Amino acid sequence: MDLYEYQGKQFFARFGIPVSAGGVASTVDEAVAIAERVGYPVVVKAQVQVGGRGKAGGIKLANSADEVRTHAGNILGMDIKGHIVHVVWIEVASDIAEEYYASFTLDRSAKKYLGMLSAQGGVEIEAVAEENPDAIAKIWVDPVDGLTDAVAREWVAAAKLNPAATEGTVDILQKLYRAYTEGDADLVEINPLILKPTGEVHALDAKVSLDANSLFRHADYEAYDATQVRDQRETEAHEKGLQYVGLEGSVGVIANGAGLAMSTVDIVNQVGGKPANFLDIGGGSNAAVMAGALEVINNDPNVRSIFINIFGGITKGEEVANGIVQALASVTIDAPIVIRLDGTNADEGRAILAGHLSDKLQMAPDMLTAARKAVELAGGTPK
Amino acid sequence: MSIFVDENTKVIYQGLTGSQGRYYGLSNRAYGTNVVGGTNPKKAGTDVDGIPIFASVADAVRETGANASCIFIPAPGVRDAVMEAAEGGVEFIACITEGVPAHDEAWFFNKLKRDFPNVRLLGPNCPGIISPGRCNIGITAGHIAKPGGPVGIVSRSGTLTYQALYELQQQDIGVTTCVGIGGDPVPGTSFIDCLQAFEADPDTKAVMMIGEIGGSAEEEAAEFIKNHMTKPVSAYIAGGTAPAGKKMGHAGAIVSGGKGTAQAKMEALRDAGVRIGLNPTEAGAHMVDIVRSL
Known part of the structure; x- marks a missing residue:
C-alpha cells in the first residue's frame, strides 16, 4: 500500500520524526485556513503517487492568502501524468542549508534490511546510484540485531554529511528504522532529509509503502487501504476480495493460481492479443468466486472476449466445470468465453461443459489454442 | 532417491x-x-x-x-x-x-x-514438497505426479508446478522430488538450495525450474547453474508482460525500478545454458526432449 506524502508525514510523526507543521485540504478555502493557521510562507503540494510533481507545477510557494488561493486553485484538479490531484498538502516553508537522502527497504537477495544514506539528496536516488554510487552509504541490518546506536553513528560518518547534521541524523535514522520495522513498511524514504541553517535535521518529504499482509496488527491501516489508487474495475475486484490487476487490452483473463494467471496474461500477449486484466481466483471450484470474477470482467467496457484458464489439482475437473456452469447461470455475460480446463479429471469436466457449448462458450484443448481463439474472438489476428 | x-x-x-x-x-x-x-x-x-x-x-x-x-x-x-x-x-x-x-x-x-x-x-506461501510415491507434505495433488525420476522440479508457483507435474506424467516421465519454494519476498529455501540438492542426488538427472518476476533469485540460480551444475536444466519464467510496480498475486511478484523483469531472468538463465520455454507447455516440451536424450 503506497501512502500519499501527507499520510507518510503523519506516519513519520507517530514515530517522532520531525516533519513540517501542515494540513491536508481538498478545497481552496480549506487550503487558506490551514495556511492562516501554520503561518506564511507555506508550500502548496499536490498529493499524487507519481514522481515529477515539481516540474509539472504541482508544488508552489505562497506568501499570502491570495497566493494560496491562486496556487491551490490551479493545483486542485490538475492532471499530473494521468493522476488527478484531489487533495493538496499545505505546510510551513522550511529554510534549507543542505539536502540529504535516507531510506530503508528489504534486500531480497541478502535477506536483510538495506539502509541507504547520502549527502546528495533532493534528486532521484537512482540517478545518484548510476552516476556517483560512492555517494551512497549503504548498510545491511540483520532483523534479529536491529539498528544499534553505534552502527547508526558509523553509517552517518560514512555518508560524510555536514558534522552539524550528525546528532539529528542519527536520531532520525533510528526513528526511521522503528517506523520501517514496527510499522511493517516495505519502504520508508526521506528525500530530501534537510539540514536547516539553524542546525536541525528534518524530513521534508515522505515516501512510505506499507505491507498489506500486516493489516491484522495495524487496524488503523484500513484508512490507507481506502485511499489506494485503483481504477473502477480494481475497486470492484478488491471489494470482492479478488486478486486483480487492470490492464489496457480487450481479452479478459481468469485463471486459478497467481503463476498460471501471469502465464495466461503472457500467452495472450505472445499470440498477438492484449489482455484486459490479471485475475487469480485461487484454488477450489467455488461458483460464487467464479461468478464474482465474471461480473468484474463483464463490467469492463473494453473486454471483447474472455479466456478462462483452469488447471485442476486437488480440485477435480468436474467440480470446476460445475462451478463454471453455475456461475454462468447466475450472471449474464456479454463477451464470448473460451475455456481451457486441464489437470485432475479434466475429461469429466470437459464432458460437463460440452453440454453447454455455443458461440458464446467455447472450449479449447490447451493454453495456446485457447489464447489464439480468445484473441480472434476479441477481433484480433492471432499469431 | x-x-x-x-x-x-x-x-x-x-x-x-x-x-x-x-x-x-x-x-x-x-x-x-x-x-x-x-x-x-x-x-x-x-x-x-x-x-x-x-x-x-x-x-x-x-x-x-x-x-x-x-x-x-x-x-x-x-x-x-x-x-x-x-x-x-x-x-x-x-x-x-x-x-x-x-x-x-x-x-x-x-x-x-x-x-x-x-x-x-x-515457504511461507508455498504448496509444499512431494517426493512422488514416498512422501507428500502440503497441498499438491499426489496423483498428478509419477514416482521415480529422472526429473527434479523447483518452483515459485503452485498451479504452474501442478501443470509441470501433470504434463510430465502424461509423457510417462517421473519426478524424484518437486519443491514449491513459494512466492513471498523472503523464502526459507531458495532455488540454489534445491539445485544444489538435485545436483547431489544420483537419481535426479535433469531439473525443471519455474520462476517468476520480482527479486533476483533466478539470476542467482543462473550463476549457480553456470558454475556448479552438470545436469541439464529447463526453465520457464512467468510474468514477462506484467506491468511494472504491480504485485501480480504473489507478494514477491513485482517488477520495481526496472529490476526483477522476466527478460533479465531469462537472459541470465539462457547464458547459463538453460533451455527456456516461453510458456509452460514449451518448457515442459523442452524437459521431455532433455529426458529422451539422456
Whole structure:
C-alpha cells in the first residue's frame, strides 16, 4: 500500500520524526485556513503517487492568502501524468542549508534490511546510484540485531554529511528504522532529509509503502487501504476480495493460481492479443468466486472476449466445470468465453461443459489454442 | 532417491485441527506420508481421525520421533509457529500459510540461520514438497505426479508446478522430488538450495525450474547453474508482460525500478545454458526432449 506524502508525514510523526507543521485540504478555502493557521510562507503540494510533481507545477510557494488561493486553485484538479490531484498538502516553508537522502527497504537477495544514506539528496536516488554510487552509504541490518546506536553513528560518518547534521541524523535514522520495522513498511524514504541553517535535521518529504499482509496488527491501516489508487474495475475486484490487476487490452483473463494467471496474461500477449486484466481466483471450484470474477470482467467496457484458464489439482475437473456452469447461470455475460480446463479429471469436466457449448462458450484443448481463439474472438489476428 | 524428505520422514501438522490442516493432513496421510501427529495446546490428548494431537511441537517430537512439521497456522501465528517447530526439534518445516508479513519472514529467516542452522524452512506461501510415491507434505495433488525420476522440479508457483507435474506424467516421465519454494519476498529455501540438492542426488538427472518476476533469485540460480551444475536444466519464467510496480498475486511478484523483469531472468538463465520455454507447455516440451536424450 503506497501512502500519499501527507499520510507518510503523519506516519513519520507517530514515530517522532520531525516533519513540517501542515494540513491536508481538498478545497481552496480549506487550503487558506490551514495556511492562516501554520503561518506564511507555506508550500502548496499536490498529493499524487507519481514522481515529477515539481516540474509539472504541482508544488508552489505562497506568501499570502491570495497566493494560496491562486496556487491551490490551479493545483486542485490538475492532471499530473494521468493522476488527478484531489487533495493538496499545505505546510510551513522550511529554510534549507543542505539536502540529504535516507531510506530503508528489504534486500531480497541478502535477506536483510538495506539502509541507504547520502549527502546528495533532493534528486532521484537512482540517478545518484548510476552516476556517483560512492555517494551512497549503504548498510545491511540483520532483523534479529536491529539498528544499534553505534552502527547508526558509523553509517552517518560514512555518508560524510555536514558534522552539524550528525546528532539529528542519527536520531532520525533510528526513528526511521522503528517506523520501517514496527510499522511493517516495505519502504520508508526521506528525500530530501534537510539540514536547516539553524542546525536541525528534518524530513521534508515522505515516501512510505506499507505491507498489506500486516493489516491484522495495524487496524488503523484500513484508512490507507481506502485511499489506494485503483481504477473502477480494481475497486470492484478488491471489494470482492479478488486478486486483480487492470490492464489496457480487450481479452479478459481468469485463471486459478497467481503463476498460471501471469502465464495466461503472457500467452495472450505472445499470440498477438492484449489482455484486459490479471485475475487469480485461487484454488477450489467455488461458483460464487467464479461468478464474482465474471461480473468484474463483464463490467469492463473494453473486454471483447474472455479466456478462462483452469488447471485442476486437488480440485477435480468436474467440480470446476460445475462451478463454471453455475456461475454462468447466475450472471449474464456479454463477451464470448473460451475455456481451457486441464489437470485432475479434466475429461469429466470437459464432458460437463460440452453440454453447454455455443458461440458464446467455447472450449479449447490447451493454453495456446485457447489464447489464439480468445484473441480472434476479441477481433484480433492471432499469431 | 529424493531431496529433503523421503518415506522415513515423520510429519506433524501445526494446525491439524483447523479445516485446511485437517483436509490436507488427511490427504497427505492417504497418499502414504508418515503422518504422526498434530499440535493444538487446547486440544492435547484428542485426535483427528486417529492422528494424536499434542500440546506443542516439543511434546509431539518426544512422543512420536517426528522430524518434520507442516504449518497450516493462520498468518498472525506463523512467526511463533516456525520458532516453536525449530525449538521443538524438527529438522524440516514446510509453511503453507500465505499472507505472512515480510518483516516476520525476514526475522525468522535470520533467526533460524543463526540459532538453528540445520533446520530447513520451506515457504511461507508455498504448496509444499512431494517426493512422488514416498512422501507428500502440503497441498499438491499426489496423483498428478509419477514416482521415480529422472526429473527434479523447483518452483515459485503452485498451479504452474501442478501443470509441470501433470504434463510430465502424461509423457510417462517421473519426478524424484518437486519443491514449491513459494512466492513471498523472503523464502526459507531458495532455488540454489534445491539445485544444489538435485545436483547431489544420483537419481535426479535433469531439473525443471519455474520462476517468476520480482527479486533476483533466478539470476542467482543462473550463476549457480553456470558454475556448479552438470545436469541439464529447463526453465520457464512467468510474468514477462506484467506491468511494472504491480504485485501480480504473489507478494514477491513485482517488477520495481526496472529490476526483477522476466527478460533479465531469462537472459541470465539462457547464458547459463538453460533451455527456456516461453510458456509452460514449451518448457515442459523442452524437459521431455532433455529426458529422451539422456
